[in-house]
Amino acid sequence: xxxxxxxxxxxxxxxxxxxxxxxxxxxxxxxxxxxxxxxxxxxxxxxxxxxxxxxxxxxxxxxxxxxxxxxxxxxxxxxxxxxxxxxxxxxxxxxxxxxxxxxxxxxxxxxxxxxxxxxxxxxxxxxxxxxxxxxxxxxxxxxxxxxxxxxxxxxxxxxxxxxxxxxxxxxxxxxxxxxxxxxxxxxxxxxxxxxxxxxxxxxxxxxxxxxxxxxxxxxxxxxxxxxxxxxxxxxxxxxxxxxxxxxxxxxxxxxxxxxxxxxxxxxxxxxxxxxxxxxxxxxxxxxxxxxxxxxxxxxxxxxxxxxxxxxxxxxxxxxxxxxxxxxxxxxxxxxxxxxxxxxxxxxxxxxxxxxx
Numbered sequence: 001x002x003x004x005x006x007x008x009x010x011x012x013x014x015x016x017x018x019x020x021x022x023x024x025x026x027x028x029x030x031x032x033x034x035x036x037x038x039x040x041x042x043x044x045x046x047x048x049x050x051x052x053x054x055x056x057x058x059x060x061x062x063x064x065x066x067x068x069x070x071x072x073x074x075x076x077x078x079x080x081x082x083x084x085x086x087x088x089x090x091x092x093x094x095x096x097x098x099x100x101x102x103x104x105x106x107x108x109x110x111x112x113x114x115x116x117x118x119x120x121x122x123x124x125x126x127x128x129x130x131x132x133x134x135x136x137x138x139x140x141x142x143x144x145x146x147x148x149x150x151x152x153x154x155x156x157x158x159x160x161x162x163x164x165x166x167x168x169x170x171x172x173x174x175x176x177x178x179x180x181x182x183x184x185x186x187x188x189x190x191x192x193x194x195x196x197x198x199x200x201x202x203x204x205x206x207x208x209x210x211x212x213x214x215x216x217x218x219x220x221x222x223x224x225x226x227x228x229x230x231x232x233x234x235x236x237x238x239x240x241x242x243x244x245x246x247x248x249x250x251x252x253x254x255x256x257x258x259x260x261x262x263x264x265x266x267x268x269x270x271x272x273x274x275x276x277x278x279x280x281x282x283x284x285x286x287x288x289x290x291x292x293x294x295x296x297x298x299x300x301x302x303x304x305x306x307x308x309x310x311x312x313x314x315x316x317x318x319x320x321x322x323x324x325x326x327x328x329x330x331x332x333x334x335x336x337x338x339x340x341x342x343x344x345x346x347x348x349x350x351x352x353x354x355x356x
Contacts, residue, residue, distance in 0.1 A: 002103050003074035011259070011329055020309045021258040021272070021300060025325050026075035026104075028262045029066065031089065032056040033081040037110050038144035039130075041176055041204045044274075045081045053081070056265045059088040063095050065267050065291050070100045072296035079108040084117050093123040108174075112149060114156040121160060121167040128172040128200075129157055133184035134191055142181060161195040170347055172238060175201040179213040182223060189227075192236055198344050200238040200320065201227070203247060208275040208317040210250060224248040236344045239320070242327045242334045247318065255314045258300070259325040267291035271303040272310035275317050283307060 007023035014022065033053040038046045045053070057065065069076065076096055083089060096102045106126040114129075121127065131153070133139040139150035161171050173192050175185045185201060192199040203210045203220075214220045228244045231237040239247075246253060257273030264270055268286040270277040276284035288303040290296070304310075317323075328335040338345040 004104070007073060008329065011256075012332060015330070020312070021304065022256045022310075022329065023258075024073045024261055025259045025329070026077055026106075027069045027073050028077040028079050028260065028321070029069060030079050030081065030262060030264050031062065031083050031086040031092070032265055034085045035081045035110075036085060036112055036145075037082070037149070039110075039176075040142055040144060041178060043205070043207075044278075054266060056086055057267070059091055061267075061291060062088070062092050063099075065263070066092070066096050066100055068267075068290045068294060068296055068299070069263060070096075070102060072300075074101075074103040075106075076102045076104070077106045077108060082110055082113070083107060084109050084113040084120075089117065090119050090123070093120055097123050110143070111153045111156045111160075112145070114153075114160060118160070118163070121163055121169055124167075124169040126170050126172060127160065128174050129153075130176065131157065131173040131188055131191075132175050132178070132181045134187040135184055138181065138184060142178070158195065161197055164196065171195070171197040173197055173199055175199075176204050177201050177214065177220070177223075178204040178211065179217065179220075182214075182217075182219060185223065186226070189230070189235060189237070198236045198238050198347065202239075202320040203318060205317060205319055208319075210318050215250065221248060231342065234343070238344050240324060240328060240334065240338050240345070242331060243320065243324050246323060246327065250318060253323065254312055254326060254330050255322055256310070256312060256326045256329055257314070257322055258310050259329055260321050263290060269299055269303055271300075271307055273322060275319070275322075276311075276314075283311075 004025050007025055011022045033045050034050050035045045038048050093105065096105055104125045106128055107120060107124050108128045111129045132142055136150040136154065140147055143149060164171055173188055175188050177185055189199045203214050224244060224247050227237060262270040262274050264286060267290045269288045269290055270286055271284050271288060277286055284307050287306055288299050290299050293299045293302060
C-alpha cells in the first residue's frame with residue numbers, strides 16, 4: 001500500500017472517532033513566489049509583486065525540506081509563483097524522484113517557459129498547466145503579459161502534449177473559470193480531447209469565495225451541468241462528480257484542509273490552509289517552519305499547539321485543492337465510484353483529487 005493510500009485509510013479511522021488532524025494525501029511545496037505573469041484573478045503572487053517576495057531556498061536547503069515533507073506523504077505538488085523560475089528545479093525534482101522516492105509528483109506551471117525546461121518532463125507523473133482560454137487575444141488580457149505570450153503558451157503546451165507517452169507523464173489543463181472566460185472553457189476541454197490531455201476547472205475566487213457574478217449566473221450553472229453530462233459520456237474531466245455537483249449549487253461541505261497542506265518557499269507550513277493563514281488571525285498562520293523542526297509530525301503538532309485543531313466545517317472557499325480531497329476523504333464510496341466509472345480518475349489515482 002502506498003503512503004498516500006495508507007494515510008487515506010488512517011484518516012477514515014480518525015474520522016470515525018473525530019480525531020484530528022488528518023494525515024496529508026498530498027503536500028504542495030511552493031518553491032518560489034516569483035512569477036512572470038500578472039493574471040487578473042491571482043490574489044497571491046504575480047510579476048507586479050515580485051519585489052515583495054523573498055528569495056527561494058538554495059538547492060541544498062530545498063532538498064532537506066523535501067525530505068521532511070516526504071515523512072508526511074508520498075505525493076508531492078511543486079508549485080509557485082511560477083516554479084519554472086526556480087533555477088535548480090530539474091535537480092530538485094530528480095532528488096524528489098530518485099533519492100526520496102516520491103511516488104507521485106505533479107508540477108503546476110503557466111508553461112510560458114516550458115519549452116526551455118523540457119528536461120523536467122521525465123521526472124513528473126503529472127504536468128498541470130493553467131489554460132483559461134484557447135483565444136490568444138482573450139487570454140493575453142487575462143494574464144496581462146506582452147502580446148503573443150498566450151500564443152507561446154499554447155504552442156508550448158501543444159509540444160509537451162506530444163511527449164506524454166515518451167516521457168511518462170499525464171498533461172492536465174486547468175481552467176480558472178471567470179465571467180469573462182466562461183464561454184471559452186469548453187474549447188479548452190475540446191483541446192484536451194484532441195491532444196489526449198486531461199481537463200479540470202474551478203471557479204474564480206475573490207477573498208476565498210466564488211466570484212459573485214458566477215454565484216448568480218444561469219450561464220455558469222448550465223456550463224457545470226454540461227460538464228457533468230460530458231463527464232458521464234467519457235470526457236477526460238478530472239473533477240469528481242461530487243465536486244461538480246458542489247460547483248453547481250455551492251452547497252456547504254466538510255473541509256479537511258490538512259489533507260492537502262501547503263509549504264511556503266522558506267519552509268513555513270501554511271496552517272491549516274493558505275486561505276486561513278492569509279487572514280492573519282488567531283485561527284492560523286505560518287509560525288511553524290519545517291526546516292527548523294526537521295520532523296513533519298512534530299511540526300503539525302506544534303502548529304496545533306499554537307493555533308488549535310484545523311476546522312472541519314469551514315465553507316469559506318470552493319478551491320479545488322481543498323474541496324476535492326475533502327469530499328473524497330469523507331465519501332469513500334464516491335471515490336470508489338470515480339475510480340471504477342471514469343478512466344480519467346484511474347489515470348491519476350487518489351492524488352488526482354488534490355490538484356493543488
